[in-house]
Amino acid sequence: MNQRTGLAFFILGLLICSGAAIAADATKIAALMTASKDRTQALSQADNETIDAYLNAAVDELLVARDVAEAVTVRNQILQYRGWDENLSLYTRAYLLTVRKHIKRGLGQVASWPGADAKLVAQRNLVILAGQLTSVELREFGLQFLGSPDTATRYWAVKSLTTPIVTAQIVSASDAELAKGIITALDKVTEKETHPEILRMIADCAGQMKVPDAVTTLRKVAARRFEAYEKWLARNEIQDAAILRALAQGIANAASPQEKTLLAQDFGQLYSYVIQRYILGRDRLDAASVARLESAILEVEDKVLPGFLGWTAGPFKEAVARQDNARLQSEHDALLGSAAKPGLLGAKFSVKYPTNPSGATSTGPKPLPPPAKKDETPKQP
Numbered sequence: 001m002n003q004r005t006g007l008a009f010f011i012l013g014l015l016i017c018s019g020a021a022i023a024a025d026a027t028k029i030a031a032l033m034t035a036s037k038d039r040t041q042a043l044s045q046a047d048n049e050t051i052d053a054y055l056n057a058a059v060d061e062l063l064v065a066r067d068v069a070e071a072v073t074v075r076n077q078i079l080q081y082r083g084w085d086e087n088l089s090l091y092t093r094a095y096l097l098t099v100r101k102h103i104k105r106g107l108g109q110v111a112s113w114p115g116a117d118a119k120l121v122a123q124r125n126l127v128i129l130a131g132q133l134t135s136v137e138l139r140e141f142g143l144q145f146l147g148s149p150d151t152a153t154r155y156w157a158v159k160s161l162t163t164p165i166v167t168a169q170i171v172s173a174s175d176a177e178l179a180k181g182i183i184t185a186l187d188k189v190t191e192k193e194t195h196p197e198i199l200r201m202i203a204d205c206a207g208q209m210k211v212p213d214a215v216t217t218l219r220k221v222a223a224r225r226f227e228a229y230e231k232w233l234a235r236n237e238i239q240d241a242a243i244l245r246a247l248a249q250g251i252a253n254a255a256s257p258q259e260k261t262l263l264a265q266d267f268g269q270l271y272s273y274v275i276q277r278y279i280l281g282r283d284r285l286d287a288a289s290v291a292r293l294e295s296a297i298l299e300v301e302d303k304v305l306p307g308f309l310g311w312t313a314g315p316f317k318e319a320v321a322r323q324d325n326a327r328l329q330s331e332h333d334a335l336l337g338s339a340a341k342p343g344l345l346g347a348k349f350s351v352k353y354p355t356n357p358s359g360a361t362s363t364g365p366k367p368l369p370p371p372a373k374k375d376e377t378p379k380q381p
Helices: 003-013 027-035 045-063 068-080 086-110 116-132 136-145 151-162 164-172 176-190 196-208 212-230 239-253 257-281 287-303 305-309 315-321 325-336 344-349
Strands: none
Touching: 027 045, 027 086, 045 068, 045 086, 045 116, 068 116, 086 116, 086 136, 116 136, 116 151, 136 151, 136 164, 136 176, 151 164, 151 176, 151 196, 164 176, 164 196, 176 196, 176 212, 196 212, 196 239, 212 239, 212 257, 239 257, 239 287, 239 305, 257 287, 257 325, 257 344, 287 305, 287 315, 305 344, 315 325, 325 344
16 A cells, blocks of 8 residues: 555545444543533542543554554543533543543553554554544644654644644643744755645644744745646645745745745745646546545635735636637736746745756746656656
């Protein structure tokens, strides 16, 4: 099973419905959660013991889950009793702190297991659980597994640190050191990461962070996608719409005109590559890839450009609908620039695109190298 297939399989596994029974008795925890709504006093020792007993048994069961469906069932029940209602805040905090203890315990137990496959599955299930619980309180597990060679584990490690809920918690904490620590860790992931879903999650988080390091991370995400497009290895191109949205948000949050210019430069180059891939590859790429490119082009025009640049949505949509490459290129130049003159983006943010390592620049994005012949198209690593 290759990495991309494995990633899709384990994400899909989250959606599996299973009728398997869970051994951990949830009767007491269910009653406690119901009784804890709108509570104003801290939980009693007996209440904390109820939470501890339930999570001890549930995490133990997750460690020995026999298959994906059984693991999903166990995780879903643990999630069910997390307490998602804001009126359960005292209960929820106690629950999260306790589950953190038991995930840590479980990882400690698994570390000594002799079987590599069983160890990997158990670790992956615990990291998935931490990611699904969506709390900055559980960040240590995401940080611990960001460098995992297992794509599914790495995906969930990144997700545990970058979901909108967790990102909002980090931002609302107004803790510069916390935000910097998360961004620094994610930044290291981007150095070698190629999976667009993972890069998109990192970009989403970095785009919301108002710390200087976030600009560097956003630019690294863009650089990884440049490489994929230039080698004609780009996959799941619809993710680039979200990355472009994050770059636009990063521009809004940037602290200096220079940072805004650099992020706008990356925005223009990535959007240009999306458009150029569509123009050059429409007759060579498979139908699904062409459809993803169309969706990315139009989503950015409709959802990002109006607020970002005051662009009136419609020209790209019309050109794509008519399959009019000349019109599409003309609108591309008007927005992003050409070798002859800057476009709307360049005029607003003083963008000059680098054309080679020696420092030469142009008012237009770099052209995408033409695709190889169909029988020479490189395969995704």
